[in-house]
Amino acid sequence: xNDTQTRSKLIPVLLILCFLPFGKTNAQHSVARxxxxxxxxxxxxxxxxxTVHARNxxxxxxxxYDLWAVFDETADPYFLGNLGxxxxxxxxxxxxxxxxxxxxxEAISYACFRLLQxxxxxxxxxxxxxxxxxxxxxxxxxxxxxxxVDYSTGSPAALxxxxxxRLIIYGLRxxxxxxxx
Numbered sequence: 474x475n476d477t478q479t480r481s482k483l484i485p486v487l488l489i490l491c492f493l494p495f496g497k498t499n500a501q502h503s504v505a506r507x508x509x510x511x512x513x514x515x516x517x518x519x520x521x522x523x524t525v526h527a528r529n530x531x532x533x534x535x536x537x538y539d540l541w542a543v544f545d546e547t548a549d550p551y552f553l554g555n556l557g558x559x560x561x562x563x564x565x566x567x568x569x570x571x572x573x574x575x576x577x578x579e580a581i582s583y584a585c586f587r588l589l590q591x592x593x594x595x596x597x598x599x600x601x602x603x604x605x606x607x608x609x610x611x612x613x614x615x616x617x618x619x620x621x622v623d624y625s626t627g628s629p630a631a632l633x634x635x636x637x638x639r640l641i642i643y644g645l646r647x648x649x650x651x652x653x654x
Contacts, residue, residue, distance in 0.1 A: 545573075560647075565625070580629035582615050584640075619631075
């Protein structure tokens, strides 16, 4: 086979390879990634306020990490059950569910949902952001009407609501002047 024949056979193969997707095209993203994407979209719909949004990113990250850690046998939560400055976030523990991943995803979803609802309620882009926030809850199959914070029942939703509530209260006293925007 000469050089021209080799090239003529190689070109169609290279063209096919160029149009083949590499990696997973329909990759399933984690629930944390999904909530981060929603948060980033809410930030895009808001004013450019770097310190405010850095705080929003931090608090949602704390919520996601803590709720993952609660259901992990070796990890320790950062905020939940600890003293943050002069703010205590009590936590009496929870029974380990049979499906820890489902419990983590549910708790994370409720915490992020509540936190984002609170932090972006007065955002100029709330009309654009809130349907996205609501849509993810619906896509994940969670009921936003569940507002209980009594996690002693073993409910991951209640634990997520509880942690969001505690982060919101903490955020109102952390010196950020959130009440005055």
